[in-house]
């Protein structure tokens with residue numbers, strides 16, 4: 779499975795473009811849609827769908843534009859409600875938020891998009907509706923887990939106890955972790971080096 783990474787927007791968010799056979803899946807279209815669309819045409823496949831890990835503006839500010847171009851946008855209902863309550867943090871960062879309406883709400887379970895089987899895990903803590911997407915041994919964690927770190931839990935709907943439970947859940951997986959910001963890592967490395975969850979817990 780070929781995965782392309784673009785670093786976009788004011789908070790240097792990772793936007794991932796996953797190549798399926800006939801289409802592309804974009805995880806967290808951060809911003810700067812022209813760059814995402816240019817990459818897609820360079821690859822030569824249409825963007826079939828957009829998966830959002832959570833509702834912070836820096837992970838979804840290009841969703842509207844990609845949707846206009848024909849992509850289907852999926853996210854958790856809980857985090858869409860967070861957006862509707864004005865808690866997407868765009869105003870806080872002085873960024874104009876491009877409002878959108880998701881095509882489908884998803885939660886924990888298995889889905890299939892563009893011919894790719896995807897395990898959706900509910901991983902609350904950074905936001906209440908944060909989702910992690912697992913495609914084979916590729917794990918898209920949004921802002922739940924970072925290289926040697928975890929996401930902030932002091933923002934609206936954040937929860938410090940919930941993120942520890944989510945980390946434990948993620949540590950039962952193996953694979954490459956594509957994080958929301960910064961470098962990718964592996965679940966094995968994070969499990970072995972985590973200062974948040976001890977391996978014997």
Ligand SMILES: [Zn+2]
Pocket residue numbers: 832834904921
């Ligand atoms: Zn976030």
